[in-house]
Amino acid sequence: MTRKALLTELGPVEIETAEPHTTFIANGIRHPLSVLQRWTAAELAEIGVFDIHEQSAPTDHRVVGRSLEMVENLVVETLELEPIPLAELKAEKLAALRNRRWVAEAGGVTVGGVTVASDEKGQGKIAGAIQLFEKDPTLEAIDWEAQPGAWITINAATAIATGIAVGRHVQACFTQARALNAEIDAAENAEQLASINIEEGWPTTAA
Structure with a gap:
Protein backbone atom coordinates (compact mmCIF):
# COMPACT_ATOMS: atom_id res chain seq x y z
CA MET A 1 0.00 0.00 0.00
CA THR A 2 1.22 3.47 -0.86
CA ARG A 3 2.26 5.45 2.18
CA LYS A 4 -0.34 8.01 3.23
CA ALA A 5 -0.12 11.37 4.96
CA LEU A 6 -2.70 13.31 6.94
CA LEU A 7 -2.77 17.05 6.37
CA THR A 8 -2.67 18.87 9.73
CA GLU A 9 -2.25 22.49 10.84
CA LEU A 10 1.48 21.83 11.10
CA GLY A 11 1.67 20.27 7.65
CA PRO A 12 1.41 16.72 6.35
CA VAL A 13 2.17 13.89 8.80
CA GLU A 14 2.63 10.28 7.75
CA ILE A 15 -0.08 7.91 9.01
CA GLU A 16 1.36 5.06 11.04
CA THR A 17 0.22 1.72 9.63
CA ALA A 18 2.56 -0.69 11.39
CA GLU A 19 1.44 -2.71 14.39
CA PRO A 20 -0.03 -1.93 16.89
CA HIS A 21 -1.70 0.93 15.00
CA THR A 22 -5.21 0.03 13.80
CA THR A 23 -6.86 3.45 13.51
CA PHE A 24 -6.08 7.09 12.80
CA ILE A 25 -7.85 10.36 13.59
CA ALA A 26 -8.81 12.85 10.88
CA ASN A 27 -10.85 15.98 11.64
CA GLY A 28 -11.59 14.65 15.11
CA ILE A 29 -13.04 11.38 13.79
CA ARG A 30 -11.33 8.03 14.34
CA HIS A 31 -11.11 5.88 11.22
CA PRO A 32 -9.95 2.28 10.80
CA LEU A 33 -6.80 1.86 8.73
CA SER A 34 -8.80 -0.23 6.27
CA VAL A 35 -10.29 2.93 4.76
CA LEU A 36 -6.87 3.75 3.35
CA GLN A 37 -7.33 0.84 0.96
CA ARG A 38 -11.10 0.86 0.54
CA TRP A 39 -11.75 4.55 -0.12
CA THR A 40 -10.97 6.35 -3.35
CA ALA A 41 -8.34 9.08 -3.53
CA ALA A 42 -11.12 11.68 -3.73
CA GLU A 43 -12.85 10.31 -0.62
CA LEU A 44 -9.59 10.28 1.31
CA ALA A 45 -8.77 13.82 0.19
CA GLU A 46 -12.04 15.00 1.74
CA ILE A 47 -10.70 14.03 5.19
CA GLY A 48 -7.22 15.36 4.42
CA VAL A 49 -5.46 12.10 3.51
CA PHE A 50 -3.11 12.03 0.51
CA ASP A 51 -0.61 9.66 -1.08
CA ILE A 52 3.01 10.38 -0.26
CA HIS A 53 5.07 10.91 -3.40
CA GLU A 54 8.25 9.14 -2.33
CA GLN A 55 11.80 9.94 -3.30
CA SER A 56 14.57 7.38 -3.64
CA ALA A 57 18.13 7.77 -2.45
CA PRO A 58 21.05 7.09 -4.80
CA THR A 59 22.89 3.88 -3.97
CA ASP A 60 25.97 5.75 -2.75
CA HIS A 61 24.00 7.83 -0.22
CA ARG A 62 21.96 6.99 2.86
CA VAL A 63 18.91 8.69 4.27
CA VAL A 64 19.50 10.58 7.53
CA GLY A 65 16.23 12.49 7.59
CA ARG A 66 12.84 12.80 5.92
CA SER A 67 10.31 15.61 5.69
CA LEU A 68 6.91 16.03 4.06
CA GLU A 69 5.46 19.14 2.47
CA MET A 70 2.37 20.01 0.47
CA VAL A 71 3.22 21.11 -3.06
CA GLU A 72 0.35 21.92 -5.42
CA ASN A 73 -2.05 19.52 -3.68
CA LEU A 74 0.56 16.78 -3.56
CA VAL A 75 2.35 15.51 -0.48
CA VAL A 76 6.01 15.31 -1.47
CA GLU A 77 8.72 13.61 0.57
CA THR A 78 12.11 15.29 0.77
CA LEU A 79 15.12 13.26 1.82
CA GLU A 80 18.14 14.47 3.73
CA LEU A 81 21.10 12.47 2.46
CA GLU A 82 24.71 11.89 3.32
CA PRO A 83 27.30 10.09 1.18
CA ILE A 84 28.24 6.56 2.25
CA PRO A 85 32.03 6.27 2.72
Whole structure:
Protein backbone atom coordinates (compact mmCIF):
# COMPACT_ATOMS: atom_id res chain seq x y z
CA MET A 1 0.00 0.00 0.00
CA THR A 2 1.22 3.47 -0.86
CA ARG A 3 2.26 5.45 2.18
CA LYS A 4 -0.34 8.01 3.23
CA ALA A 5 -0.12 11.37 4.96
CA LEU A 6 -2.70 13.31 6.94
CA LEU A 7 -2.77 17.05 6.37
CA THR A 8 -2.67 18.87 9.73
CA GLU A 9 -2.25 22.49 10.84
CA LEU A 10 1.48 21.83 11.10
CA GLY A 11 1.67 20.27 7.65
CA PRO A 12 1.41 16.72 6.35
CA VAL A 13 2.17 13.89 8.80
CA GLU A 14 2.63 10.28 7.75
CA ILE A 15 -0.08 7.91 9.01
CA GLU A 16 1.36 5.06 11.04
CA THR A 17 0.22 1.72 9.63
CA ALA A 18 2.56 -0.69 11.39
CA GLU A 19 1.44 -2.71 14.39
CA PRO A 20 -0.03 -1.93 16.89
CA HIS A 21 -1.70 0.93 15.00
CA THR A 22 -5.21 0.03 13.80
CA THR A 23 -6.86 3.45 13.51
CA PHE A 24 -6.08 7.09 12.80
CA ILE A 25 -7.85 10.36 13.59
CA ALA A 26 -8.81 12.85 10.88
CA ASN A 27 -10.85 15.98 11.64
CA GLY A 28 -11.59 14.65 15.11
CA ILE A 29 -13.04 11.38 13.79
CA ARG A 30 -11.33 8.03 14.34
CA HIS A 31 -11.11 5.88 11.22
CA PRO A 32 -9.95 2.28 10.80
CA LEU A 33 -6.80 1.86 8.73
CA SER A 34 -8.80 -0.23 6.27
CA VAL A 35 -10.29 2.93 4.76
CA LEU A 36 -6.87 3.75 3.35
CA GLN A 37 -7.33 0.84 0.96
CA ARG A 38 -11.10 0.86 0.54
CA TRP A 39 -11.75 4.55 -0.12
CA THR A 40 -10.97 6.35 -3.35
CA ALA A 41 -8.34 9.08 -3.53
CA ALA A 42 -11.12 11.68 -3.73
CA GLU A 43 -12.85 10.31 -0.62
CA LEU A 44 -9.59 10.28 1.31
CA ALA A 45 -8.77 13.82 0.19
CA GLU A 46 -12.04 15.00 1.74
CA ILE A 47 -10.70 14.03 5.19
CA GLY A 48 -7.22 15.36 4.42
CA VAL A 49 -5.46 12.10 3.51
CA PHE A 50 -3.11 12.03 0.51
CA ASP A 51 -0.61 9.66 -1.08
CA ILE A 52 3.01 10.38 -0.26
CA HIS A 53 5.07 10.91 -3.40
CA GLU A 54 8.25 9.14 -2.33
CA GLN A 55 11.80 9.94 -3.30
CA SER A 56 14.57 7.38 -3.64
CA ALA A 57 18.13 7.77 -2.45
CA PRO A 58 21.05 7.09 -4.80
CA THR A 59 22.89 3.88 -3.97
CA ASP A 60 25.97 5.75 -2.75
CA HIS A 61 24.00 7.83 -0.22
CA ARG A 62 21.96 6.99 2.86
CA VAL A 63 18.91 8.69 4.27
CA VAL A 64 19.50 10.58 7.53
CA GLY A 65 16.23 12.49 7.59
CA ARG A 66 12.84 12.80 5.92
CA SER A 67 10.31 15.61 5.69
CA LEU A 68 6.91 16.03 4.06
CA GLU A 69 5.46 19.14 2.47
CA MET A 70 2.37 20.01 0.47
CA VAL A 71 3.22 21.11 -3.06
CA GLU A 72 0.35 21.92 -5.42
CA ASN A 73 -2.05 19.52 -3.68
CA LEU A 74 0.56 16.78 -3.56
CA VAL A 75 2.35 15.51 -0.48
CA VAL A 76 6.01 15.31 -1.47
CA GLU A 77 8.72 13.61 0.57
CA THR A 78 12.11 15.29 0.77
CA LEU A 79 15.12 13.26 1.82
CA GLU A 80 18.14 14.47 3.73
CA LEU A 81 21.10 12.47 2.46
CA GLU A 82 24.71 11.89 3.32
CA PRO A 83 27.30 10.09 1.18
CA ILE A 84 28.24 6.56 2.25
CA PRO A 85 32.03 6.27 2.72
CA LEU A 86 33.73 4.43 -0.14
CA ALA A 87 35.22 1.90 2.29
CA GLU A 88 31.73 1.00 3.51
CA LEU A 89 30.42 0.63 -0.04
CA LYS A 90 33.34 -1.64 -0.87
CA ALA A 91 32.71 -3.78 2.21
CA GLU A 92 29.08 -4.23 1.16
CA LYS A 93 30.06 -5.18 -2.39
CA LEU A 94 32.71 -7.63 -1.18
CA ALA A 95 30.13 -9.30 1.04
CA ALA A 96 27.79 -9.59 -1.95
CA LEU A 97 30.67 -11.00 -4.00
CA ARG A 98 31.38 -13.72 -1.44
CA ASN A 99 27.75 -14.72 -1.50
CA ARG A 100 27.69 -14.73 -5.31
CA ARG A 101 30.82 -16.90 -5.42
CA TRP A 102 29.20 -19.39 -3.09
CA VAL A 103 26.07 -19.54 -5.24
CA ALA A 104 28.20 -20.25 -8.32
CA GLU A 105 30.39 -22.75 -6.48
CA ALA A 106 27.41 -24.71 -5.17
CA GLY A 107 25.59 -24.69 -8.50
CA GLY A 108 26.59 -28.24 -9.42
CA VAL A 109 28.82 -29.73 -12.10
CA THR A 110 27.71 -31.90 -15.01
CA VAL A 111 30.05 -34.83 -15.67
CA GLY A 112 29.19 -37.37 -18.34
CA GLY A 113 25.64 -36.10 -18.53
CA VAL A 114 25.10 -36.37 -14.77
CA THR A 115 24.93 -33.28 -12.56
CA VAL A 116 26.69 -33.77 -9.23
CA ALA A 117 26.59 -31.57 -6.15
CA SER A 118 29.48 -29.12 -5.82
CA ASP A 119 28.70 -27.49 -2.50
CA GLU A 120 30.95 -28.13 0.51
CA LYS A 121 29.15 -31.37 1.36
CA GLY A 122 29.38 -32.59 -2.23
CA GLN A 123 33.07 -31.71 -2.40
CA GLY A 124 33.72 -33.65 0.80
CA LYS A 125 31.81 -36.71 -0.39
CA ILE A 126 33.59 -37.00 -3.72
CA ALA A 127 36.94 -36.52 -2.01
CA GLY A 128 36.01 -39.30 0.40
CA ALA A 129 34.98 -41.59 -2.47
CA ILE A 130 38.30 -41.06 -4.26
CA GLN A 131 40.17 -41.77 -1.04
CA LEU A 132 38.16 -44.97 -0.56
CA PHE A 133 39.07 -46.25 -4.04
CA GLU A 134 42.74 -45.42 -3.40
CA LYS A 135 42.82 -47.32 -0.10
CA ASP A 136 40.88 -50.32 -1.36
CA PRO A 137 42.15 -51.43 -4.80
CA THR A 138 39.71 -54.36 -4.77
CA LEU A 139 36.72 -52.03 -4.76
CA GLU A 140 35.22 -51.94 -8.25
CA ALA A 141 32.27 -49.58 -7.87
CA ILE A 142 30.14 -47.74 -5.33
CA ASP A 143 26.62 -46.40 -5.26
CA TRP A 144 26.59 -42.62 -5.46
CA GLU A 145 23.85 -40.06 -4.84
CA ALA A 146 24.84 -37.38 -7.34
CA GLN A 147 21.96 -35.15 -6.28
CA PRO A 148 19.26 -35.74 -3.66
CA GLY A 149 17.26 -38.71 -4.96
CA ALA A 150 19.47 -39.20 -8.05
CA TRP A 151 21.48 -42.43 -7.71
CA ILE A 152 24.28 -43.69 -9.97
CA THR A 153 27.03 -46.30 -9.75
CA ILE A 154 30.57 -45.07 -10.24
CA ASN A 155 33.98 -46.71 -10.50
CA ALA A 156 37.36 -45.31 -9.52
CA ALA A 157 37.94 -43.61 -12.87
CA THR A 158 34.56 -41.90 -12.75
CA ALA A 159 35.10 -40.82 -9.15
CA ILE A 160 38.45 -39.26 -10.03
CA ALA A 161 37.04 -37.56 -13.13
CA THR A 162 34.18 -36.19 -11.06
CA GLY A 163 36.54 -35.00 -8.37
CA ILE A 164 38.68 -33.19 -10.92
CA ALA A 165 35.64 -31.58 -12.52
CA VAL A 166 34.31 -30.41 -9.17
CA GLY A 167 37.73 -29.13 -8.13
CA ARG A 168 38.21 -27.20 -11.37
CA HIS A 169 34.74 -25.72 -11.07
CA VAL A 170 35.42 -24.56 -7.52
CA GLN A 171 38.82 -23.15 -8.51
CA ALA A 172 37.28 -21.29 -11.44
CA CYS A 173 34.79 -19.70 -9.06
CA PHE A 174 37.59 -18.57 -6.76
CA THR A 175 39.58 -17.23 -9.74
CA GLN A 176 36.59 -15.16 -10.87
CA ALA A 177 36.00 -13.95 -7.31
CA ARG A 178 39.65 -12.95 -6.95
CA ALA A 179 39.55 -10.91 -10.16
CA LEU A 180 36.38 -9.12 -9.09
CA ASN A 181 37.81 -8.57 -5.61
CA ALA A 182 40.80 -6.82 -7.18
CA GLU A 183 38.48 -4.60 -9.26
CA ILE A 184 36.51 -3.65 -6.16
CA ASP A 185 39.68 -2.85 -4.22
CA ALA A 186 40.96 -0.69 -7.09
CA ALA A 187 37.76 1.36 -7.49
CA GLU A 188 38.56 5.00 -6.79
CA ASN A 189 35.01 6.27 -6.37
CA ALA A 190 31.41 5.16 -5.99
CA GLU A 191 30.74 5.40 -9.73
CA GLN A 192 33.57 3.02 -10.59
CA LEU A 193 32.47 0.66 -7.85
CA ALA A 194 28.86 0.62 -9.06
CA SER A 195 30.00 -0.26 -12.59
CA ILE A 196 31.58 -3.54 -11.45
CA ASN A 197 29.20 -6.37 -12.39
CA ILE A 198 29.54 -9.27 -9.95
CA GLU A 199 26.78 -11.31 -11.62
CA GLU A 200 28.57 -12.22 -14.83
CA GLY A 201 31.63 -14.25 -15.77
CA TRP A 202 31.06 -17.24 -13.50
CA PRO A 203 31.80 -20.75 -14.77
CA THR A 204 29.02 -22.90 -16.16
CA THR A 205 28.18 -26.27 -14.66
CA ALA A 206 29.14 -28.34 -17.72
CA ALA A 207 32.37 -30.35 -17.58
